[in-house]
Amino acid sequence: MTIREGTSQTTQQSLYRRMVLKAEPGPPRLRNAVMAFVSGGLVCMVGEGITDFWERVLRISHKQAADPTVATLIFLASLLTGLGYFDKLARYAGAGLAVPVTGFANAMTASAMEFKREGLIFGIGGRMFQLAGAVIVYGVVTAFLVGIITGIVRLVR
Amino acid sequence: MMYLKAFLVGGLICLIAQVILDNTKLSPGHVLSGLTVAGGVLGGLGLYDKLVEFAGAGASVPIASFGNSLVKGALQELDQNGLVGVLTGMFEVTSTGIAAAIVFAFLAAVTFNPKS
Amino acid sequence: MATKRIGPQTVRFDRPPVIIGAAAVAGPEEAQGPLGHEFDQTYPDLTIGLSSFEKAERQMMIDACRLALRRAGITEKPPAVDYFLAGDLLNQLITASFSGLEIGVPMYGLYGACSTFSEALAIGAKLIDGGFADRVLCAVSSHVGSAERQYRYPTEYGSQKKPYAQHTVTGAGAVVLAASGTGPRITYCTTGKVVDYGVADPFNQGAAMAPAAVDTIEAHLRETGRSVEDYDLIVTGDLASFGYEMAVKLAADRNLRLAKNYRDCGVMVYDLSRQNVNAGGSGCASSAIVTCGHLLKEMARGRLRRLLVVATGALFSPTSFQQGENIPTIAHAVAVEA
Incomplete structure (x- = not known):
């Protein structure tokens, strides 16, 4: 394949793009997959342990203990982010730390920390949801649509 | 046993994302x-809670459970207050996390x- | 009649401007790289005791200017230079402009993304050879903390980078050009054209910039009548390992053999196997600190005689790529001869 002057721009672009995609070094897919599975599994297992802990300490049902568990994991992730360890761990764990609620906490904490220098209002306040906001927006819109559709279906029945 | 199930299901969800x-x-x-969104849709179909029952934190810790919780809150109040409940109930279950x-x-x- | 133009993109200097002083300052990761010992000053951490990455970057640019001026024997304050030409990556050129406040001489702020280093050298050389200035101070900088938060994610956000992603070089380079004096001379410069070869992935800047580098190198050789072998070394600014590979391939397609005497500053500045930088360095400082810190010193040591610096720039912004636009790129070549 050759790219020469005189080739039309769109042909040139599609030729080059194909050349890049072909040569692009891929991520270590197997290693990433194993790491994501193991680390994500571990986070959830730890979550299960924390649930048991709160169940016993707070004398609540296992189901009710899910709330303080989420809060605990968020606390730990925010702390690790603040101390500067989360991004280093996530480099290896990938989705294993991003998909559990720890990733949500990291996205919010990292944004809040980063923009702290722009002040308490515009920085921390305004930018905290820069990355995590999308999850909330799409979660809420989904919940709204599912709720409305369910409501209509029930009315029709 | 619950620990193993949490590990496997949680790990699997992360693996798919990776x-x-x-x-x-x-x-x-x-x-x-x-x-x-996927968690919310599965929640609407009543499937996500079954996964939580099966795998505990393996299903409640991944972010998909956030979608499920939003839907659950909306549906709970839908039962009690009608369509307005979709809006008023949405954050009922998930407020802790946020x-x-x-x-x-x-x-x-x-x-x-x-x-x- | 533009008598110094020898081609559509290239000018030859009648009285080649002299680099009478140069300096490179670098951050902690660059200090641990293979060229660490070559830099004039290095810093143990990214904030260098200041309250923000932006302030740290500005201090680095000012330090590089101060050291380069001292090298050039210019001690007055404000420095006895006619113009300050500077650029960086931050929105509205805040590093360059705030440094200009400190330097206190007439200033032009330049933006060519990571190509700004050779852009500044070329414009500075033209000001001097054109008879508009006797001495010009050129400086560029980049900083991993300030660049990441602007172009990509907050620094503490945990994300996995693709292997072709690059790591912004922290540091600054400054050069003092003069109409006369001793030192290597800038003999030709070839101004790049903006090209778009259809790459839209903001993490794959190297591949996006490789065509710009090859275009400019090809134009330079064609218009000067030189060949690749006429240079002891041709360096591109910050293509990093994958962009380097693409540049070599593209050049081969055009019958240009870029091989033994072709290297990339983004690859040279780090130890890719040991340091966690993916494909290598990017940013204005990549070409600047490798040239000012290492290559110009190699010229002084007599190990290099003819050098072609081709700094490469990806001219996108977060707005443009989020709106789905491709990444336009540019490269400027400057020939430096002992």
């Missing part, structure tokens, strides 16, 4: 939003500075 990230040009933001994340993110930002 495979998508590594084989497409989608950003983590895309994938996490997609998982949340409140905790805001508070801890704020505290961390006030306490720490970004390093590298």
Whole structure:
């Protein structure tokens, strides 16, 4: 394949793009997959342990203990982010730390920390949801649509 | 046994996300939003709670459970208050996560500075 | 009649401007790289005791200017230079402009993304050879903390980078050009054209910039009548390992053999196997600190005689790529001869 002057721009672009995609070094897919599975599994297992802990300490049902568990994991992730360890761990764990609620906490904490220098209002306040906001927006819109559709279906029945 | 199930189901959800990230040009933001939507839809069909019953934290810790919780809150109040309940109930179940994340993110930002 | 133009993109200097002083300052990761010992000053951490990455970057640019001026024997304050030409990556050129406040001489702020280093050298050389200035101070900088938060994610956000992603070089380079004096001379410069070869992935800047580098190198050789072998070394600014590979391939397609005497500053500045930088360095400082810190010193040591610096720039912004636009790129070549 050759790219020469005189080739039309769109042909040139599609030729080059194909050349890049072909040569692009891929991520270590197997290693990433194993790491994501193991680390994500571990986070959830730890979550299960924390649930048991709160169940016993707070004398609540296992189901009710899910709330303080989420809060605990968020606390730990925010702390690790603040101390500067989360991004280093996530480099290896990938989705294993991003998909559990720890990733949500990291996205919010990292944004809040980063923009702290722009002040308490515009920085921390305004930018905290820069990355995590999308999850909330799409979660809420989904919940709204599912709720409305369910409501209509029930009315029709 | 619950621990093993939490490990396997939680790990599997993360594995799916990792495979998508590594084989497409989608950003983590895309994938996490997609998982949340998927959790919400499964929640609407009543399937996600079954997964939580089966795997405990393996299903309640991944972000998909956030979508499920939003839907659950909306549907609960839908039962009690009709269609308005969809809006009023939405954050009923999931407020812990959002409140905790805001508070801890704020505290961390006030306490720490970004390093590298 | 533009008598110094020898081609559509290239000018030859009648009285080649002299580099009478140069300095490179670098951050902690660059200090641990293979060229660490070559830099004039290095810093143990990214904030260097200041309250923000932006302030740290500005201090680095000012330090580089101060050291380069001292090398050039210019001690007055404000420095006895006619112009300050500077650029960086931050929105509205805040590093360059705030440094200009400190330097206190007439200033032009330049933006060519990571190509700004050779852009500044070329414009500075033209000001001097054109008879508009006797001495010009050129400086560029980049900083991993300030660049990441602007172009990509907050620094503490945990994300996995693709292997072709690059790591912004922290540091600054400054050069003092003069109409006369001793030192290597800038003999030709070839101004790049903006090209778009269809790459839209903001993490794959190297591949996006490789065509710009090859275009400019090809134009330079064609218009000067030189060949690749006429240079002891041709360096591109920050293609990093994957962009380097693409540049070599593209050049081969055009019958240009870029091989033994072709290297990339983004690859040279780090130890890719040991340091966690993916494909290598990017940013204005990549070409600047490798040239000012290492290559110009190699010229002084007599190990290099003819050098072609081709700094490469990806001219996108977060707005443009989020709106789905491709990444336009540019490269400027400057020939430096002992």
